[in-house]
Amino acid sequence: MNLLDGKLVSEKIKEQIALDAAEFTTQTGRKPHLVAILVGNDGGSETYVASKMRNCQLVGFESTNIRYDETITEEELIAKIKEINQDDHIDGLIVQLPLPKHIDPDKVTEAIDYRKDVDGFHPINLGRMQRNLPCFIPATPYGIMLMLDYYKIDTAGKHAVVVGRSNIVGSPMSILLARNSNPGNCTVTLTHSRTKDLKTEVLRGDIVVAAIGKKNFVTADMVKEGAVVIDVGINRETSTTTKSGFKLYGDVDFEHVAPKASWITPVPGGVGLMTIVGLLKNTLEAAKGTIYPKQ
Numbered sequence: 001m002n003l004l005d006g007k008l009v010s011e012k013i014k015e016q017i018a019l020d021a022a023e024f025t026t027q028t029g030r031k032p033h034l035v036a037i038l039v040g041n042d043g044g045s046e047t048y049v050a051s052k053m054r055n056c057q058l059v060g061f062e063s064t065n066i067r068y069d070e071t072i073t074e075e076e077l078i079a080k081i082k083e084i085n086q087d088d089h090i091d092g093l094i095v096q097l098p099l100p101k102h103i104d105p106d107k108v109t110e111a112i113d114y115r116k117d118v119d120g121f122h123p124i125n126l127g128r129m130q131r132n133l134p135c136f137i138p139a140t141p142y143g144i145m146l147m148l149d150y151y152k153i154d155t156a157g158k159h160a161v162v163v164g165r166s167n168i169v170g171s172p173m174s175i176l177l178a179r180n181s182n183p184g185n186c187t188v189t190l191t192h193s194r195t196k197d198l199k200t201e202v203l204r205g206d207i208v209v210a211a212i213g214k215k216n217f218v219t220a221d222m223v224k225e226g227a228v229v230i231d232v233g234i235n236r237e238t239s240t241t242t243k244s245g246f247k248l249y250g251d252v253d254f255e256h257v258a259p260k261a262s263w264i265t266p267v268p269g270g271v272g273l274m275t276i277v278g279l280l281k282n283t284l285e286a287a288k289g290t291i292y293p294k295q
């Protein structure tokens with residue numbers, strides 16, 4: 001078993017991002033700027049946004065966290081997004097999900113200018129991704145592709161099984177793995193809650209991406225000997241043994257699956273760190289205007 005080390009890979013890529021950001025700042029007299037909007041007090045979301053802001057600062061970006069009480073209306077939120085869309089000093093905008101029930105995440109996502117949509121959630125970016133055109137790729141799938149690329153994992157012609165069809169991870173991951181690209185060129189099975197005989201499907205995977213949001217859901221009996229296992233799960237449970245008061249669990253039963261896997265990501269220290277890298281890379285591209293030229 002070999003570890004796909006998110007800490008190592010993310011640090012290496014962040015070093016390069018920091019160099020590129022410094023060059024951008026020298027040339028333009030300003031830093032790449034990411035704005036993150038956080039609505040309400042979801043514990044997980046607070047942690048993720050804080051980490052995104054901290055990492056922006058580490059690589060020399062400007063970052064702004066706008067916080068709203070969960071009572072904010074959809075109209076107020078969308079008005080703020082439209083204001084940011086017009087602001088030339090802001091390169092990237094993300095609205096952390098999930099949102100309170102009275103706000104439609106699809107409306108919010110579509111209100112963001114696709115040229116600032118560094119989460120890659122806007123239908124224009126999703127459509128362009130599916131067509132293999134330059135676009136912002138959702139941060140977690142992007143981070144996973146960067147990790148596969150770093151370790152030169154051979155994906156062409158392999159059978160990839162994605163567990164979970166979320167808009168944020170499972171669905172875009174299935175598109176990226178199937179694209180005519182490297183990494184890519186997989187035969188992809190996208191499984192979900194209505195899949196019959198999930199175990200048989202997952203057992204066919206040379207590559208398994210677990211993005212279901214359930215602790216230890218993928219067990220050793222579901223994984224083929226020699227499979228590459230990517231664990232996207234970040235399941236938080238309260239703990240008395242950690243400093244933060246929380247312990248993170250993946251979607252994969254690491255202890256029993258790891259001995260069968262050729263490569264596997266740990267949790268923590270795997271995909272989560274790569275998600276940040278995907279977001280930083282998108283923000284840098286947004287600032288530079290390499291994907292969508294600045295007007």
Ligand code: GUN
Pocket residue numbers: 094095096097098119139140168
């Ligand atoms: N919630 C969980 N993952 C993400 C993400 O990548 N971006 C945003 N905006 N919200 C999320």
